[in-house]
Amino acid sequence: MNSIETVSELKALLAGNNVSSQLSVPQLVEKATTRGEAVLTSTGAVKAETGKYTGRSPQDKYIVDEAISKDKIDWGSVNQPISSDIFEALYKKMINFLNKQDEIFEFKGYAGADKESRLGIQIINEYAWHNLFAHQLFIRPTQEELATHTTDFTILSAPNFKADPAVDGTHSETFIIVSMEKRTVLIGGTEYAGEMKKSIFSIMNYLLPEQDILPMHCSANVGDDGDVTLFFGLSGTGKTTLSADAGRKLIGDDEHGWSDNGVFNIEGGCYAKCIDLTRENEPQIWDAISFGTVLENVVVDAETRVANYADNSLTENTRAAYPIQYIDNIVDPSVAGHPNTIIFLTADAFGVLPPISKLTKEQAMYHFLSGFTSKLAGTERGVTSPQPVFSTCFGSPFLPLHATVYAEMLGKKIDEHGAQVFLVNTGWTGGEYGVGNRMKLSYTRTMVRAAIDGKLNNTDTETDTVFGLAIPKVVEGVPSEVLIPRNAWADKAAYDQKAADLAQSFRDNFKKFGTVSEDISVKGGPLA
Structure with missing residues (x-):
């Protein structure tokens, strides 16, 4: 044929x-x-069930x-x-x-x-x-x-x-x-x-x-002055929450391209997770579930047809699919200029990484290739303590080409357009999961806003002794003791050990990128 x-x-x-x-x-x-095939719900959304397969089948x-x-x-x-x-x-x-x-x-x-x-x-x-x-x-x-x-x-x-x-x-x-x-x-x-x-x-x-054109698994928004921010991050890191900013317009929530003209959305809609969805926490998604929205594997009352977003009896991976136009605060068409700010989000359950740090180009390429977050105890059978998770370019299941192709394109575009890159930890502080506390969302929002506004571009920084990251000494509205992760731990020796362990996990994962230049592997990663 x-x-x-x-x-x-x-x-x-x-x-x-x-x-x-x-x-x-x-x-x-x-x-x-x-x-x-489906039933109509109380909001006019269509609800369908997918039977045996409630997620992708990568194998x-x-x-x-x-x-x-x-x-x-x-x-x-x-x-x-x-x-x-x-x-x-x-x-x-x-x-x-x-x-x-x-x-x-x-x-x-x-x-x-x-x-x-x-x-x-x-x-x-x-x-x-x-x-x-x-x-x-x-x-x-x-x-x-x-x-x-x-x-x-x-x-x-x-x-x-x-x-x-x-x-x-x-x-x-x-x-x-x-x-x-x-x-x-x-x-x-x-x-x-x-x-x-x-x-x-x-x-x-x-x-x-x-x-x-660099394809990217990220969300993107734009300010009134045309300043563009990209948000990369795996599930549970806060990508959707942080990119949905009332003061900025959404370009797209999941897939984008970065061309010589700027950033554009690859899709015309959103495929939002809706497990435990509430109007208070995710008003944009809640309001978008209206006539024509597709609800996938959401449990719906047989009589009232009201969705129960807290019910995970079919799957944790419940979804809502709707056009981006169902959201009020958007750019239409979904195109904008070149990114001013790039945010890599991670939820570090080990409590090691700084809540925000500024990356060099080499560090940006290293952390882009690493795509780190962590898996919490109890999220999967057999997981009894936090586990590191690495997903290349924050989207390894969808990369047909070698990962270095995308990383090198990112580095080139950072150079060409002067984008500032930050690593933001929305995970734990003062100790690992079970000991410390989750970083307050209000602090994270304040830090992200400071990064987007350019307030951290030339601020005084302290270099992290394990990962070599440049940590701002002051972020207005955020307690200084939160910014340096070691200072937030009562047991300094325990912090040092946990930081060393996580750094080694990064090194072990990075071995699979055998063809990466030393500029990235040495200058971008944890210190020797």
Whole structure:
């Protein structure tokens, strides 16, 4: 099967009488509910359950081993190779499966708010609620844009089409297969809608660097003066909370590109976690859960249809998918200038890292590659004490290229645009988890605001003796004893040991980046 055959088979599928294309939100809501895929909630949101799979299936994700990309891909446990023969066989089977459905759904739109680099996407779904998800999460075209839309990448998604590992060469019934040559993604055997979102992000992480655009797993906002801030951070570090600033406009909450023109949102919507959601803590998300929002695996009362966000009986990974326009304080279109400030967020449960520190370019590249946070005791079976977690570039599951490609691009753009980079610890102070206390959110907000306002760019600093980080001696509104982590510990010897242990964890993790220059590995990391 060559690319021409792929296109012709797809055209034949879409020429069928069972294709509903570019349906409106009300039409998709009606389809999803009348087909029994989802229920309407008290706010007008649509609630669906994903069954067996309530999250991504990384072990079932593959990239086709093809001449066009094989020398570029960082092959391994994240980017698993699969043969063209397997892809071709599954492609034909999926086309045949979709042809037999009474109705399938097509969405055409874009990934990337920057019109110079955006990707034309086409998503074909077995489920109406999946198509609604795609409509809300990606960038929706105007009628004029739709008339001239060109498809650069296609997703075929059929949850009820399951692979037979013995015949199809997969690990399980589930598969997410990306072909860079055929510009096609196959998703089968899973109802988890997030696979579509993250497949497109992985593709953008492959394509954008070819255009000298840095793809980033981060949130971004902008002030009234046009000053842009990026927030990188893994789950639980406060990325959503800190980027949702009433005094600044949101560019996007999860995926961005940084081009020669500035920063742009890759998506047209938000895919927010909503476990334990309250209006008091997350008013933007709460208010966005309205007509057309997709609630995934949220428990809803059978009679009142009121959502119970505290109920995790289906999964902790409950989600809400909605257009970014459901939030009031946004930039529309989702583009802005070059970042002035970059914030790396970590929740250090060891109580070692400073609450805020200023990074050199080499330190920024080191901590970008490290992507550190920590896992708390009790969050997973067998975790009885805090554990270090490292996710390369704060998004290792979605990086097709070698991590150093992204780190070197970050360093280059920091140099070109003079962005100031800060490491912010939203974790523990005065001791590790169970001994010390979580950093007060009010202090963190004050420190982040000072960084964004430029108040810490030239302030006096003290160098941390373990990690070599430049710690501001004074941040107005924050007690001085909080700023230097060792001073906050009653047991100084215990701090010294814990800091040494964490530094060694950083060094051990960094060994996997064998090709990194000494400027980064030596100047950027913990002191010898």
